[in-house]
Amino acid sequence: MSGASTAHSVVEPSAATKRIAAFLVILYAVITMVPLAWIFATAWKTPPDSIAYPPKVVFDPSLEGYCNLFTTRSRQTQDYIAELGPPQGTCDTVTRQREMVIVGPSNYVPRFINSLIIAFGSTFLAVSLGVFAAYAFSRFKIPLKDDLLFFILSTRMMPPIAVAIPIYLMYREVGLSDSALGMILLYTAVNVSLAVWLLKGFIDEIPREYEEAAMIDGYTRLQAFFKVVLPQAATGIAATSIFSLIFAWNEYAFAVLLTSGTAQTAPPFIPTIIGEGGMDWPAVGAGTTLFLIPVVVFTVLLRKHLLRGITFGAVRK
Amino acid sequence: MAEIRVESLYKSFGDFTAVKDSNFVVENGEFFVMLGPSGCGKTTTLRMIAGLELPTSGRILLGGNDVTFKRAAERDIAFVFQLFALYPHMNVRKNIGFSLKCQGMPQREINRRVDEAARILRIEHILDKSVSGLSGGDRQRVALGRAIVRQPMCFLMDEPLGALDSEFRHLMCGELRGLHDRLKATTVYVTHDQVEAMSMADKIAVMNRGVIEQFGPPQEIYAKPASMFVADFIGSPPMNFLHFHAGLPRGAAEARLGDVVVQIPTLHEDVAPRDLALGVRPEHIAFDDNAPLRGSVYGSEYLGTTQIVTVNTPFGQIKARTKSTGEVKPGEKVGLRFASSRLSLFDKVTGRAVRSALHQGAAHG
Numbered sequence: 001m002s003g004a005s006t007a008h009s010v011v012e013p014s015a016a017t018k019r020i021a022a023f024l025v026i027l028y029a030v031i032t033m034v035p036l037a038w039i040f041a042t043a044w045k046t047p048p049d050s051i052a053y054p055p056k057v058v059f060d061p062s063l064e065g066y067c068n069l070f071t072t073r074s075r076q077t078q079d080y081i082a083e084l085g086p087p088q089g090t091c092d093t094v095t096r097q098r099e100m101v102i103v104g105p106s107n108y109v110p111r112f113i114n115s116l117i118i119a120f121g122s123t124f125l126a127v128s129l130g131v132f133a134a135y136a137f138s139r140f141k142i143p144l145k146d147d148l149l150f151f152i153l154s155t156r157m158m159p160p161i162a163v164a165i166p167i168y169l170m171y172r173e174v175g176l177s178d179s180a181l182g183m184i185l186l187y188t189a190v191n192v193s194l195a196v197w198l199l200k201g202f203i204d205e206i207p208r209e210y211e212e213a214a215m216i217d218g219y220t221r222l223q224a225f226f227k228v229v230l231p232q233a234a235t236g237i238a239a240t241s242i243f244s245l246i247f248a249w250n251e252y253a254f255a256v257l258l259t260s261g262t263a264q265t266a267p268p269f270i271p272t273i274i275g276e277g278g279m280d281w282p283a284v285g286a287g288t289t290l291f292l293i294p295v296v297v298f299t300v301l302l303r304k305h306l307l308r309g310i311t312f313g314a315v316r317k
Numbered sequence: 318m319a320e321i322r323v324e325s326l327y328k329s330f331g332d333f334t335a336v337k338d339s340n341f342v343v344e345n346g347e348f349f350v351m352l353g354p355s356g357c358g359k360t361t362t363l364r365m366i367a368g369l370e371l372p373t374s375g376r377i378l379l380g381g382n383d384v385t386f387k388r389a390a391e392r393d394i395a396f397v398f399q400l401f402a403l404y405p406h407m408n409v410r411k412n413i414g415f416s417l418k419c420q421g422m423p424q425r426e427i428n429r430r431v432d433e434a435a436r437i438l439r440i441e442h443i444l445d446k447s448v449s450g451l452s453g454g455d456r457q458r459v460a461l462g463r464a465i466v467r468q469p470m471c472f473l474m475d476e477p478l479g480a481l482d483s484e485f486r487h488l489m490c491g492e493l494r495g496l497h498d499r500l501k502a503t504t505v506y507v508t509h510d511q512v513e514a515m516s517m518a519d520k521i522a523v524m525n526r527g528v529i530e531q532f533g534p535p536q537e538i539y540a541k542p543a544s545m546f547v548a549d550f551i552g553s554p555p556m557n558f559l560h561f562h563a564g565l566p567r568g569a570a571e572a573r574l575g576d577v578v579v580q581i582p583t584l585h586e587d588v589a590p591r592d593l594a595l596g597v598r599p600e601h602i603a604f605d606d607n608a609p610l611r612g613s614v615y616g617s618e619y620l621g622t623t624q625i626v627t628v629n630t631p632f633g634q635i636k637a638r639t640k641s642t643g644e645v646k647p648g649e650k651v652g653l654r655f656a657s658s659r660l661s662l663f664d665k666v667t668g669r670a671v672r673s674a675l676h677q678g679a680a681h682g
Contacts, residue, residue, distance in 0.1 A: 212396070
């Protein structure tokens with residue numbers, strides 16, 4: 001305490017406090033980044049380097065992980081490989097050095113596309129449904145409003161595994177197992193509760209006068225909703241979209257139980273990449289690295305909104 | 318522009334009746350103010366005229382058309398909100414033109430009308446600014462611009478000056494009235510501030526607990542209050558009440574407060590013996606050592622040209638507004654003389670004014 005007059009001051013923290021805070025933030029960032037950094041590094045190792053003991057921190061980078069991720073290969077004799085024409089591209093070269101040839105593409109790209117369709121589809125659906133429901137809960141008198149809101153939230157209270165088997169049986173019955181539509185519906189159902197609760201908070205903070213002004217200006221309630229409320233709720237919609245997308249993108253338990261073939265998403269696929277004599281860690285690392293990109297890009301694009309969003313309207317009034 | 322007619326309007330929220338049997342007519346081109354304390358139902362009435370609330374029963378006619386259950390969008394009215402409700406994601410020009418865009422007006426015509434409105438309000442220089450950076454006064458003008466650009470049947474304003482600081486509020490009062498005189502638009506204005514109401518209104522409705530206590534021009538409201546509530550709500554300081562018990566016949570011209578006889582305007586109705594209150598405005602009291610009503614000075618507030626002297630009397634504490642020249646000291650005994658023709662008599666049970674000569678003839682005094 002430098003003086004009595006500033007005992008409860010809200011002025012700038014001291015330089016020492018700032019330095020300690022910065023140190024702690026950096027420390028936290030480093031701790032959380034280490035596993036990610038290890039994954040990035042592993043993607044650029046050769047399979048022998050990736051399982052070397054003691055672990056190699058310095059290594060010769062190789063594209064083998066990425067090549068293995070996108071291809072399926074078969075082992076051939078040296079004579080057979082020698083008879084082939086010159087290698088076409090880097091991957092061909094890398095593969096032949098291991099006495100193998102590329103026989104076709106792997107399933108990574110279709111699984112990745114499945115993930116994109118299912119995660120973005122369910123996010124779009126959950127947020128659209130959520131914003132309408134949140135608006136209704138925020139603005140209208142609804143019988144049993146509080147009970148309904150609690151009921152909606154309660155769908156998130158149990159672990160996925162508790163409902164996985166009933167859902168599996170239901171989906172098999174109605175023909176939704178292993179389909180993108182089934183996964184979109186499932187993730188939407190899970191995310192819509194989050195969306196309703198988050199968005200209701202944001203919409204509650206938008207004064208009703210804006211819609212009333214628009215309605216007096218000649219617009220219908222629906223038009224007023226689209227022209228006045230939605231732009232005001234952009235922050236909340238962005239934040240909710242990111243949370244929904246992250247959930248749907250990373251979801252593993254339902255995906256591994258309910259998808260196996262055509263609709264399989266990337267999370268259950270990546271751990272199944274097996275090379276010769278064990279896991280193909282560089283390929284797993286490469287698959288994980290690429291898998292992070294869409295969420296990172298989406299979050300960076302909406303970052304401005306997210307920062308305002310997670311402070312929950314503390315800024316705007 | 319149009320006349321607004323409200324007929325036996327009721328509005329209940331559950332058990333609570335916000336507006337009870339409201340009846341009034343706002344003539345074409347009139348500046349009408351609904352005045353009352355918060356929660357008196359004035360804003361609810363305004364919102365029903367706007368179509369933002371539906372009445373429980375009753376009728377609302379705008380320019381002769383029954384609009385009671387029509388949507389706000391179909392009523393051709395403009396509403397100025399207390400906190401302005403300027404769309405934060407649009408600039409000033411878009412805010413003002415938003416209603417015209419809805420009507421599908423060509424952009425060129427919208428621009429012309431917006432420019433015209435901006436010229437009237439002298440806000441041309443901020444048309445392309447974002448509304449979030451505007452000062453309170455400029456926001457107020459943009460909100461007015463949004464209203465006048467549509468040339469609606471009438472303007473409804475819900476405490477539009479409530480968010481401004483007091484100095485600026487006074488200035489805007491003048492601007493609003495000036496604007497009304499130029500546009501001659503029927504205006505319904507809601508406020509709890511009697512100064513705003515008195516200085517701008519052609520007609521005032523004083524509301525209390527969902528009921529219109531009195532409807533009339535400001536002069537009449539001030540000089541001939543219809544109830545104790547109105548007498549107490551209007552005026553600063555408000556009307557004084559001297560409490561006494563008496564029965565008075567029709568035609569009586571004096572009231573007996575204990576031993577003191579006070580001349581009053583001739584009564585036009587019989588008053589059975591009951592608790593009464595004699596109402597007297599502070600400026601209708603003069604100090605006169607020969608007057609039979611006596612009291613002792615409790616204190617005084619100096620206001621420049623006048624002073625407010627508080628006097629304790631056997632019938633209650635009263636405040637007199639006198640010239641600031643003659644100095645009075647606390648504890649001093651004074652005689653009080655009233656301007657007899659200006660006195661009001663109230664039935665304390667019902668709060669209603671007893672009809673008397675005060676209510677006859679010209680309103681002014």
